[in-house]
Amino acid sequence: MAVWHVRDFAPDDLEAVVRLDSESATSDRPAVFRLSEVVAALQAQHPSVVALADDHLVGAAVGRVDGDRAWVLRIGLHPAWRNLGLGTALLDALAHRLQGAGAKTVAALLPEDETGATALANAGFRSCRGLTYFEKAQPVTAQDSAVLSSLGALVPPSGLWEKLSGMADEKQLIERRLVLPLANPELADQHGVEPPRCVVLFGPPGTGKSTFAMAVASRLGWPFVELFPSRIALEDGLANGLGRRFDEIAQLDHALVFIDEVEEVAGARNLADPVSVGVVNELLKSIVRFRDHDGRLLICATNTVAALDPAFLRHGRFDYVLPVGPPDHEARTALWASYIAKAGAHADTGILAEASDGFTPADIKQAARTVAQTVFERTLDSGERACPTTEDYLRTIRRTRPTVTNEMVMEFADHTIRYGRV
Numbered sequence: 012m013a014v015w016h017v018r019d020f021a022p023d024d025l026e027a028v029v030r031l032d033s034e035s036a037t038s039d040r041p042a043v044f045r046l047s048e049v050v051a052a053l054q055a056q057h058p059s060v061v062a063l064a065d066d067h068l069v070g071a072a073v074g075r076v077d078g079d080r081a082w083v084l085r086i087g088l089h090p091a092w093r094n095l096g097l098g099t100a101l102l103d104a105l106a107h108r109l110q111g112a113g114a115k116t117v118a119a120l121l122p123e124d125e126t127g128a129t130a131l132a133n134a135g136f137r138s139c140r141g142l143t144y145f146e147k148a149q150p151v152t153a154q155d156s157a158v159l160s161s162l163g164a165l166v167p168p169s170g171l172w173e174k175l176s177g178m179a180d181e182k183q184l185i186e187r188r189l190v191l192p193l194a195n196p197e198l199a200d201q202h203g204v205e206p207p208r209c210v211v212l213f214g215p216p217g218t219g220k221s222t223f224a225m226a227v228a229s230r231l232g233w234p235f236v237e238l239f240p241s242r243i244a245l246e247d248g249l250a251n252g253l254g255r256r257f258d259e260i261a262q263l264d265h266a267l268v269f270i271d272e273v274e275e276v277a278g279a280r281n282l283a284d285p286v287s288v289g290v291v292n293e294l295l296k297s298i299v300r301f302r303d304h305d306g307r308l309l310i311c312a313t314n315t316v317a318a319l320d321p322a323f324l325r326h327g328r329f330d331y332v333l334p335v336g337p338p339d340h341e342a343r344t345a346l347w348a349s350y351i352a353k354a355g356a357h358a359d360t361g362i363l364a365e366a367s368d369g370f371t372p373a374d375i376k377q378a379a380r381t382v383a384q385t386v387f388e389r390t391l392d393s394g395e396r397a398c399p400t401t402e403d404y405l406r407t408i409r410r411t412r413p414t415v416t417n418e419m420v421m422e423f424a425d426h427t428i429r430y431g432r433v
């Protein structure tokens with residue numbers, strides 16, 4: 012007859028319990044509760060028991076109380092002590108203590124074939140068939156969150172990427188070059204594809220550069236850290252402040268860093284002005300360091316790519332220099348369709364797309380908002396639900412001056428050839 016002695020876990024047992032955990036697994040599947048959770052429960056003195064034989068720790072059962080319910084986080088048995096009833100004895104002792112701590116139900120989650128299923132059955136646990144365990148790993152840890160709040164970062168809601176309308180060409184380019192390698196790093200590595208670290212988006216105002224950057228963060232589930240050069244300049248001086256922010260960002264596992272209007276920091280160095288030289292140099296240095304880490308992406312946006320310092324655009328610093336231009340007919344059709352659906356209207360998207368040639372997504376948004384407001388007021392005035400018509404939209408389009416002029420369109424086409432790196 013095997014002889015063991017079961018007692019409460021004591022802090023000195025921690026190391027032996029962790030060692031036992033690695034010896035005990037009988038399944039290749041990962042445990043539902045990670046070792047860090049097991050250790051945290053032990054340190055927080057949740058009820059747990061250990062079994063000793065000849066002064067050696069040969070078994071452990073770790074619990075955690077969550078309100079009325081308690082979890083068996085781990086059952087660990089030394090391999091020589093399996094199938095002797097030790098697991099059942101540990102579970103009985105643990106369940107008793109968990110009940111004493113207020114738990115009305117005690118639950119356990121095991122991978123199939125893992126140590127302990129028989130012991131659970133013998134200790135009176137009923138297996139529940141037909142349940143599927145779902146899990147979603149949150150990309151932000153608690154320790155990240157202190158850094159994130161000091162950087163003024165935010166974790167974008169999921170689904171922003173899907174909400175982008177039209178812009179199919181840009182969307183496809185950004186998805187293939189940026190999102191997919193970062194979202195599938197192992198597959199990319201097998202193909203010798205290095206995930207991008209730093210990219211520039213350029214194009215006229217209102218074409219959706221900022222929106223794309225945020226949507227990429229949402230798609231990856233990464234925190235979005237926007238650096239505001241003018242704010243940093245006031246707080247710390249630009250060169251110092253940038254270096255400091257990048258040091259903080261280096262502590263994060265994942266981050267999408269966004270600098271809008273980057274020409275303010277990375278404009279051509281004016282050699283007569285030591286401040287401008289210092290700032291560009293600091294940014295270049297930060298970029299070199301930034302490139303050393305996986306799981307990060309720096310997106311810089313600019314309306315005036317030609318104003319950037321040539322050193323900034325040189326190979327080895329930015330992986331891509333991607334144009335984001337005004338939407339074509341198809342993209343405008345899709346943009347209109349999304350606003351028309353939102354307004355519950357029945358308007359001809361093809362006609363509106365034709366009439367809004369030269370409009371950016373921002374212009375279309377503004378025109379759609381004006382129509383929505385007008386028709387809302389019409390409903391209030393008439394007491395009858397009014398719906399926007401194609402004519403309502405056309406009238407507003409005629410009154411809207413597009414942000415992007417013909418010269419800007421031509422310049423953008425020229426810059427795409429000269430600076431674009433896709």
Ligand SMILES: Nc1ncnc2c1ncn2[C@@H]1O[C@H](COP(=O)(O)OP(=O)(O)O)[C@@H](O)[C@H]1O
Pocket residue numbers: 174175176177178215216217218219220221222223312346372373374376
């Ligand atoms: N693809 C898109 N679908 C829907 N709305 C968009 C899209 N792109 C941009 N917008 C809207 O247009 C406006 C301007 O976009 P923004 O990203 O600020 O442009 P940029 O950064 O290029 O100046 C924002 O209000 C944004 O919500």
Ligand SMILES: [Mg+2]
Pocket residue numbers: 217220221222271312
């Ligand atoms: Mg912007």
